[in-house]
Amino acid sequence: MNTAATKANLLGRIGGLDRIPAIPAVLAPLLRHLRQPVEQLDVQEITDMIAQDKPLAAQCLQMANSPLFGRWQKVDSLRGAVVGLGFHRISDIAMSCGVLNLMPKQNAGIDPVVFWEHSLGCALVCRHFARKISYSDPGKAYLAGLLHDLGIIVNLRVLPREFCDAYELARARGIPLHEAEQAVLGFTHCDSGRLLADKWDLSPDLKEVVALHHNLHPSHDHAGLVALVELSDLLCRMSGLNYGYVESRQVNLFEEKGFAVLSRQCQGLKDLDWARLTFEMESYMDAVHALVCAIYRT
Amino acid sequence: MTTAALYPVTALEGPPDADLVRIRDLVYQVAGIFHPDNKLRLLLDRCGRRMKELKTASLREYFECLTVKPMRQTELVALLNEITIGETCFFRSQSQMDGLRQIVIPKVLEAKSKLPLRRLRIWSAGCSTGEEPYTLSMLLLEEAHGRLKDWSIEILATDLNDRSLAHARNAIYGAYSTRNLTSHFRQKYFTAAAKQLRVQPAVRGSVTFSRLNLSDDGRMTFMKAIDVIFCCNVLIYFDLLSKRRVIQHFHNNLLPHGYLFLGHSESLYGVSDDFRLVHLPGATAYIKGERKPAGK
Numbered sequence: 001m002n003t004a005a006t007k008a009n010l011l012g013r014i015g016g017l018d019r020i021p022a023i024p025a026v027l028a029p030l031l032r033h034l035r036q037p038v039e040q041l042d043v044q045e046i047t048d049m050i051a052q053d054k055p056l057a058a059q060c061l062q063m064a065n066s067p068l069f070g071r072w073q074k075v076d077s078l079r080g081a082v083v084g085l086g087f088h089r090i091s092d093i094a095m096s097c098g099v100l101n102l103m104p105k106q107n108a109g110i111d112p113v114v115f116w117e118h119s120l121g122c123a124l125v126c127r128h129f130a131r132k133i134s135y136s137d138p139g140k141a142y143l144a145g146l147l148h149d150l151g152i153i154v155n156l157r158v159l160p161r162e163f164c165d166a167y168e169l170a171r172a173r174g175i176p177l178h179e180a181e182q183a184v185l186g187f188t189h190c191d192s193g194r195l196l197a198d199k200w201d202l203s204p205d206l207k208e209v210v211a212l213h214h215n216l217h218p219s220h221d222h223a224g225l226v227a228l229v230e231l232s233d234l235l236c237r238m239s240g241l242n243y244g245y246v247e248s249r250q251v252n253l254f255e256e257k258g259f260a261v262l263s264r265q266c267q268g269l270k271d272l273d274w275a276r277l278t279f280e281m282e283s284y285m286d287a288v289h290a291l292v293c294a295i296y297r298t
Numbered sequence: 299m300t301t302a303a304l305y306p307v308t309a310l311e312g313p314p315d316a317d318l319v320r321i322r323d324l325v326y327q328v329a330g331i332f333h334p335d336n337k338l339r340l341l342l343d344r345c346g347r348r349m350k351e352l353k354t355a356s357l358r359e360y361f362e363c364l365t366v367k368p369m370r371q372t373e374l375v376a377l378l379n380e381i382t383i384g385e386t387c388f389f390r391s392q393s394q395m396d397g398l399r400q401i402v403i404p405k406v407l408e409a410k411s412k413l414p415l416r417r418l419r420i421w422s423a424g425c426s427t428g429e430e431p432y433t434l435s436m437l438l439l440e441e442a443h444g445r446l447k448d449w450s451i452e453i454l455a456t457d458l459n460d461r462s463l464a465h466a467r468n469a470i471y472g473a474y475s476t477r478n479l480t481s482h483f484r485q486k487y488f489t490a491a492a493k494q495l496r497v498q499p500a501v502r503g504s505v506t507f508s509r510l511n512l513s514d515d516g517r518m519t520f521m522k523a524i525d526v527i528f529c530c531n532v533l534i535y536f537d538l539l540s541k542r543r544v545i546q547h548f549h550n551n552l553l554p555h556g557y558l559f560l561g562h563s564e565s566l567y568g569v570s571d572d573f574r575l576v577h578l579p580g581a582t583a584y585i586k587g588e589r590k591p592a593g594k
Contacts (some may be wrong), residue, residue, distance in 0.1 A: 067313075172580075238577040247578035250401050254574055274575050275565035276332055278582055283335035 010191055014158040020155060023200040024098045026050060031090055035203060043087045050094050051078050059097040059295050060090065066291045068124060068284070084137075088139060096120055102153050109156060110295075114244035116292045119146055121241035124284050126232040133268035134275060135228060144209040144229050144235035147202070151193025151210065152177075158192070159185060159279055160260060167243075173206040174248030176237070178214045190214050216257045224265040227258035234258075235278065314338050317357035321345060324364060329378055329534035330541075332563045345381040348373070356467075365437070372556075375535065382531045388429045388471070389478040389531070391562045397578030398526065399437055402557050406525045407445060409555035416448055420546040421524045422455040423512060424532030428466025429475055431455035434528070435501045436487050454521070457509035463507050469497040513540055525553055530561040538569065545570040547585060558584040 011017060023031075033046060057078055059155055064081035068076050069089055075081045075154060082090050094151055100119060103112045107200050130138040139254030155163040162185050166240035178188040194211035202210065207220040212220060231253060236242060238251055253259055254273060263269050314335060326332045333341045345360055354360045363373050363505055389395060406418065416437070424433040431453045440449050459464050460593075470491050476484070488495040498590055510517055512532070533541050548558055549572045558573060560566065566573055566584060573584035 114548065235577070238579060248400055248579060251577040252407070252585070253577070258526065273567040275567050275582060276326070278575075278577070279332040279334050279563050279565070281334075282337070285319060286336045 003227065007194065007195070008069075010187055010195065013185075013280075014154070014195075017195070017199060019158045020154055020196050020199050021102055024102065026053060026094060027200075028100045030095050030098070031200075031202065033091070041161075043082065046087075046091070046094075047078055047082055050090075056094065056097050056101070057173060060093050063093040063096065063291065063293055064090065066287060068287045068291060071081060092139070092142055092146075095143065099146060099150070105107060107168040108160060110152070111244055113153065113292055113296055114242075115149070116295070117288050118236060118241055118243055119149055120292065121281075121284055121288045122146070122148065122229070122233055122236045124280060124288070125236055125241070126229055128280065128284075129232050129235075130228060131279065133262070133266040133272055135224070135266055137217045140205065140225065141228055141232075144206060144225055145232055147197075147206055148209050148213050148229050148233060149189060149193070150196050151189030152190065154192040154196050155181065155185065155189055155281060170243075173244040174245055176214075177243055188214060216261060218257070218261050218264075227261040227265075230258035231256060231262065235281060238279070239281055240287065241281070315342075315357055317361050318342055318345070320361050321357065321364065323360070324379070325381070325572055326565070327568075328374060330567070330569065331378075331381060331531070331561065332565060333536055334563075334588045335561075341381070344377065347380055348377055351376075352464075357544065360537070372406070378534050385531060385561075386426045386429050387475045388433050388483070388528065389476055390430065390433075391581065392478070393578075393580035394559055394562070394583075395433065395437055397581045397583065398559070399441070400422070401578050402526060402583065403438075403441065404445065404554055406557070407449075409553075410525075417450045417452065417523050418446070419452045419454065420526045420529070421521060423510075423527055423529040423548075425455035425457050425462075425466060425507070426459075427462050427471075427475070428455065428469065429471070430530065431466075431500055431505045431507075432497050435504050438484055438504070439487070439500065451504045453505045454524075455505050456512075457506045457507075458509065458511050460509060463509060466507050467500055470494050471497070481583060512536075512544045512547075515543070515547070518544075519550070521547070521551045524551045524556060526557045526559070527552060528559045531564065532560065533560070533569075534564065543570050549573065553584060554586060556586060560584070 010023065014020075029046060029049060033042070044249050050060060060078065061075065061081060062084055063069055069085060069092075073084070075084050077167070077229070100116045103115050105112055123142045127138045127142040129135075130141035135141060141174035163181070166180040166184035169175075169184060170177045173180070178190065181188045190211050190213065195206065195211040197207040205225050208220055208222045209226050209229050213233060216223060216226050216230055234251055234253065234256065237247055316339055317458075318341065321334050322338065345357065348354075349357075349360050352360070352363060354363060360481050364377065367373075373461055381561070403418075408415070420434055422434065433454050435451070438453075455466065457466070457521065472494050476488075476495050479488075484495070485500050486500050489498060490496070506552070511520065513536075529548070533544060534535060536544060549570070552558065574585055574587040576583055576585050
């Protein structure tokens with residue numbers, strides 16, 4: 001939203017804070033625990049909480065059995081998954097399912113399968129990219145990639161018709177979705193995502209990612225993480241992990257704001273083999289597609 | 299151990315084999331072609347064919363054939379031949395062609411819009427039997443009454459191999475080469491020739507074939523004022539120094555707004571800093587980067 005717009009008039013536009021989805025039951029403790037030192041984690045408590053939500057537990061198991069999460073031997077219980085993959089990986093998985101389930105299964109605009117694929121794909125690319133450039137916290141990068149488009153869920157829930165128009169405009173012209181949202185809605189998923197991030201009390205770095213990944217400024221407190229997500233998101237949108245349409249343009253990553261910001265923080269970026277990173281993403285596309293299709297069939 | 303166990307060409311369950319990953323990395327380092335994890339089965343299959351030929355028992359032993367044994371240079375070329383076999387066909391990479399038509403051509407035309415000479419020069423470097431330059435010609439013909447109206451088109455197609463060039467000039471192709479053609483292109487630009495297809499004169503008209511060795515510095519300097527170069531799966535056979543020389547020539551051959559396309563999974567990483575990778579929808583290409591001043 002442009003600078004003249006305020007939180008108040010955005011809230012007025014979407015009909016009040018009550019219309020922003022509440023945080024799913026399983027996510028609040030997961031997010032809280034992620035801010036704690038590892039030794040203070042109550043793994044059993046969280047595993048039990050996931051297990052109580054049967055559909056969520058089933059989705060988690062499906063993900064835990066995907067090569068995307070590093071598991072090559074079948075696990076058939078949550079406990080087995082925690083033992084085999086470790087708590088942090090299961091936490092990533094539960095978070096992914098918990099967030100993506102907020103996406104309405106039936107809607108007139110963006111296909112929920114496509115949204116899942118983009119969000120999950122972006123999370124995986126963020127983590128892979130983070131490791132490649134020796135970014136300090138690849139786990140946080142995964143979470144940031146997963147959550148970056150939360151505002152799309154808000155837009156889809158509170159203004160479905162207008163959002164559908166924006167999506168169709170973006171698809172017809174091959175332009176970035178946030179530009180079409182700005183034209184049709186007068187705000188973007190970054191603006192509505194900020195409201196949701198506040199309501200959910202996300203950590204300050206994740207709030208910045210959700211609110212600023214299309215409007216990065218080097219002076220932001222967590223500009224490095226936002227830049228990492230911005231570049232990963234861009235790579236996904238230019239590949240098969242997009243929003244269900246191809247953006248008809250040329251991207252020179254070296255000229256992106258995120259590149260300059262991240263270069264100052266990660267020496268590894270200077271020598272990054274972008275071509276190889278792009279080729280490596282191809283293997284995610286197939287695996288993400290297979291996984292999301294499997295989850296949607298159940 | 300059974301023969302099937304010796305040459306594990308079909309199954310790829312579980313995490314990738316460490317030796318296969320080493321071969322993948324070697325092929326990328328030496329030739330610049332990358333096989334992502336979902337394409338490792340293909341690489342395994344190609345290695346399997348070579349292993350059968352050499353009667354090699356394991357991927358580890360085959361890796362040694364590629365790195366330690368005296369035959370390593372020859373074997374690497376043999377493996378690269380296996381990797382690229384059957385790649386030559388019309389519309390080999392649809393996303394590259396879409397990127398050319400939708401993004402690159404408009405950008406090139408814009409860059410040349412103020413010039414008096416409305417001419418587009420595209421070079422298919424290492425054109426093999428001609429499918430690539432004819433694909434380019436068809437694609438540009440589709441724009442002939444649109445954005446390319448009043449533009450003259452030159453497609454320079456070069457290869458080292460005289461037999462390939464003779465095939466290209468003959469312009470008759472079988473089912474394998476034409477497998478990716480949509481009915482639109484098949485009907486509009488081909489005529490039947492027995493059980494094969496012949497490229498129509500309108501497509502052939504803008505393509506000029508000639509023999510050229512990319513390592514021939516003297517002749518390479520004469521390739522001037524090029525807008526777009528396609529050089530797919532050719533540089534993989536060059537050693538690093540030769541590759542650098544060819545890329546340096548390409549840099550000089552291209553106009554400032556020019557583009558270089560390599561094979562779909564081919565990279566210039568470690569070869570040249572003179573080009574910048576750019577992303578097009580579903581494809582990559584290279585543009586000329588800022589050249590660093592000497593001594594800095």
